[in-house]
Amino acid sequence: MAKILKSLCAAALLALATATPLEAAVVVSSKLSSESAMLGEMIRLLLNAHGIPTVDRTRIGATPVVRQALLAGEIDLYVEYTGNAGLFFNDAANPAWKDLAQGYELGSRLDYAAHRIVWLAPARASNAWALAVRGDVAQAYRLRTMSDFGRWVSGGGDTVLICSAEFANAGTLRSLERTYGFVLHSSQLIVLAGGETAATIAAAAAGTNGANTAMVYGTDGGIAAAHLQILEDDRHDQPVYAPVPVIRESVLQQYPQIAAIVKPLMESFDRETLQRLNARVQIDGEADEAVAADYLKSKGWLN
Amino acid sequence: MIRVEGLTKRYDTTTVVDDVSFEVERNSITVVVGTSGSGKSTLLRMINRLVEPSSGRVLLDGADTRSEPAHLLRRRIGYVIQGNGLFPHRTVAENVATVPRLLGWPDERIQARVTELLEIFQLDPALYAGALPHQLSGGQQQRVGVARALAAEPGVLLMDEPFGALDPIIRAKAQEDLLDIQRRFGTTVVLVTHDMDEAFHLGHCIAVMSQGRLLQYDRPATLLTQPADSFVARMTGLSDRALKLLALTSAGEAALPGSSEGPRVASSATLREVLSELLWRRADSALVLGADGAPRGQLTVAAILARAHP
Amino acid sequence: MSGLAITAPRERVDRLGLLLTAAGAVALIGLPFVIFKSNRIVPGEPRALHEVLPLWGALGLQFVLLGDAAVALGVADARRRLVAALAGIVVLALAVAAAANALTPPGNKVVRIAPGGASWVLLVCLGLMATDAITRMRPRPLARVLLLVLTLAIAGAALRIGTFDNLSVMREYAVNAGRFPAELLRHVWLAGGSLIAALIVGLPLGILCHRVPRLRPPVLGTLNVIQTIPAIALFGILMAPLGALAARLPAAAALGIRGIGAAPAVVALFLYSLLPIVADTVVGLRRVSRAAVDAALGMGMTGSQVLARIELPLALPVILTGIRVVLVQNIGMVTIAALIGGGGLGTFVFQGIGQNAIDLVLLGAIPIVALAFSASVLLDALIETLERSGSASTGPTS
Secondary structure: OHHHHHHHHHHHHHHHHHOOOOOOOEEEEOOOOHHHHHHHHHHHHHHHHOOOOEEEEOOOOOHHHHHHHHHOOOOOEEEEEOOHHHHHOOOOOOHHHHOHHHHHHHHHHHHHHHHOEEEOOOOOOOOOEEEEEEHHHHHHHOOOEHHHHHHHHHOOOOOOEEEEHHHHHOOHHHHHHHHHOOOOOHHHEEEEOOOOHHHHHHHHHHOHHHOOEEEEEOOOOHHHHOOEEEOEOOOOOOOOOOEEEEEEHHHHHHOOHHHHHHHHHHHOOOHHHHHHHHHHHHOOOOOHHHHHHHHHHHOOOOO | OEEEEEEEEEEOOEEEEEEEEEEEOOOOEEEEEOOOOOOHHHHHHHHOOOOOOOEEEEEEOOEEHHHOOHHHHHOOEEEEEOOOOOOOOOOHHHHHOHHHHHHOOOHHHHHHHHHHHHHHOOOOHHHHOOOOHHHOOHHHHHHHHHHHHHOOOOOEEEEEOOOOOOOHHHHHHHHHHHHHHHHHHOOEEEEEEOOHHHHHHHOOEEEEEEOOEEEEEEOHHHHHHOOOOHHHHHHHOOOOHHHHHHHOOEHHHHOEOOOOOOOEEEOOOEHHHHHHHHHHHOOOEEEEEOOOOOEEEEEEHHHHHHOOOO | OOOOOOOOOOOOOOHHHHHHHHHHHHHHHHOOOEEEEOOOOOOOEEEOHHHHOOHHHHHHHHHHHHHHHHHHHHOOOHHHHHHHHHHHHHHHHHHHHHHHHHHOOOOOOOOEEEEOHHHHHHHHHHHHHHHHHHHHHOOOHHHHHHHHHHHHHHHHHHHHOOOOOOEHHHHHHHHHOOOHHHHHHHHHHHHHHHHHHHHHHHHHHHHHHHHOHHHHHHHHHHHHHHHHOOHHHHHHHHHHHHHHHHHHOHHHHHOOOOOOOHHHHHHHHHHHHHHHHHHHHHHHHHOOOHHHHHHHHHOOOOHHHHHHHHHHHHHHHHHHHHHHHHHHHHHHHHHHHHHHOOOOOHHHHHHHHHOOOHHHHHHHHHHHHHHHHHHHHHHHHHHHHHHHOOOOOOOOOO
């Protein structure tokens, strides 16, 4: 009996121990969302290709969970979005976030000073909240930008917007309304509890409950497939959410080459590229690891 | 063999057993009798230290029972309780083998002892050894309970109202079996009951208890002819004490030389039974026959009546 | 016909059969057989039975279903009903798989085909007919376990040889095949590990509460309060202290105790598991026959011998019931652990929710349900086996 107990304990400890990162391996993580996981996979594969050992701890949770894990040192690297720094440092109203370069500079300064977290090269695409209208509506009323949208709605355009509670109540919608000169009545709003743009896209595409406008993220893969037209934020009302890998300084010091490795990858992205890659995962249902490896191979960074 | 000296048990302010002393002879049956609340069960349980005395001591063959750990003491003392307490998840054989296993007997010895006991208690080992308690009748379960208590050949057997849950016919048989077993193994038995008739039937000595105190400890006949006080007299039964006294003697013991033309009675019959038979037949005397059928003597009504009083 | 087969006069129609036949008929006529989606997130289009199967296939399926309806209505013999129901399930499953194959253009991995309302309703009806038949047969515990193993083996074999590969759930599986076994194992490990931890603490605690009645109200009261904390909240509450612990004590971090991941999930599940274990241990011990315990002590067993040989074995059926409750509860709750990095099948569930891909959710949910069901069947069989072998804790009746 005692023997069995001992070996059980040993097995348990062993199992727990194997869950820990290996000595000197970089723990690469990501949020639960498919874009985050895909970018995380790309970075991990790229690091491996350059001989840096990694541990895969992707898809561990939502932003607060992953951020907490990074600050606690339980993970080393993941892809964050520049605009989120405004929330982390309670400075969301700062106009610097609306510009990619300024936002990046501000965020990386704040994060380094407060937590010794280094921001690596960002991608030039914004995954900010945006509105997308049904293709047929966009064509009929020639809607390309948010300014067009504002004109159309205030001129009596028949829009029904489906969005999340956070979008409607935390100020984003108000801000858009102010900047583009339109007001939505509550009858023109369908508010969902969660922030899943897959649901809003599907609803607008199907016209569920009359919805013809969806809250989306800039790089969502489903937009084109659902025949929606994304509306350009021509007056830069929204903060820029550019994907940016963030890493703990101590790990970067151990492997300084990471910065140089990751730079060309992030710089290769623009909004259309990310949309296309996301579409393969979200619409076509390919595995994000497969899409990641494929992309790297197509760029010649992976054999 | 068992000497109880000044045993007392107090719970807070209540004294459940009050300074009880008596001595139990080897190879005898002592019955402790009393109404509920008389402390008789507590007294019994102080002998095997299921209850620790507040004061006083118990000497077993001269040795204080506190001189060894309680659980080791209890493995040398058989213990039977009302309801048997058979282990429902163990077979009859495993139940009986409990104490021998605790004592570490070798397997063959245990096996032999279990088989022996089951046969003595008229439980065919082939049929019953592997049975579970709930498959047995009440009477059979009771026999297994006693067999289990005797498995390790204890010198002492403690029984706490062992026949209480049995119906009258089975109870009578169980009482006879106990007398047989006691004669056969020579065990010293201390039995607790509230049934005075049972006490008179079984006990070589009877201890009468009331409210924690020992009122009288004597042979059954002495209890009848010389009760210590009116309480004891009332307990033993005033209404038919003459007949009770007669029931204590067997025909064989009281037979007088001579012969008789009257009804034949066995020498093992009690004088009470002989008297009853003579009255029924309207005869004056009976012929007493031994177990082998040979005449032992005769008994007249007058001779019997002469024994019906102190 | 055997005498046992006829249990009802011929004119009486089986009520359950009537209900199931009606439901099945309505579903087959009114609801789609399969749902077709050209990609993962567009809404699906209904397809009827005759649109997706060749004529002989559609007729064949309807013939089998009609036969099953007839058996459900008129046949009372449980064994025949079971055979009919199982045959119906197999044919239905194959028909759905065939429909999926027919609708998938060759080499296309993007389309998603799922069973439609009619298929689900028919599956439920046939399943009810089968389980009802099994219940009527009153199988012994071992038979039930064997039946479960057989069902899982057949289903597993069918999945492995690719019968259902064109169904949307299996498409999601194909994409996630690399990660699925690890998450499945992790799920089992988390559920089982927290149960074992709860047993290690809960059993002694229960024994203590049984021995010392004074302890019962405070202990059980505290555990009751813990039960009322919502799971997600408790996970969140535990993250901070465990994270701090990991930061302060490198040894703890080395053991895998962190603010995220398995640790907060296991701790929370451990806390939730304590109440059923402790409460059922106390109840189980209370029901052990006093006479048996008294006899055991009187015969010279030490306290721990009485506990180990008499009390615990007799209390075991009730304690096992507590374990069954905990295991099924934990298998379900581990799903939420995915939200805090704990892994397990919940990752598929929440990813599916995030991507509005219901099939990914099913990829997580169906195994979870299967695990919980299997655990329940296995433990029930164990409990019943123990009770049959005489561990009836009320003791002999006379």
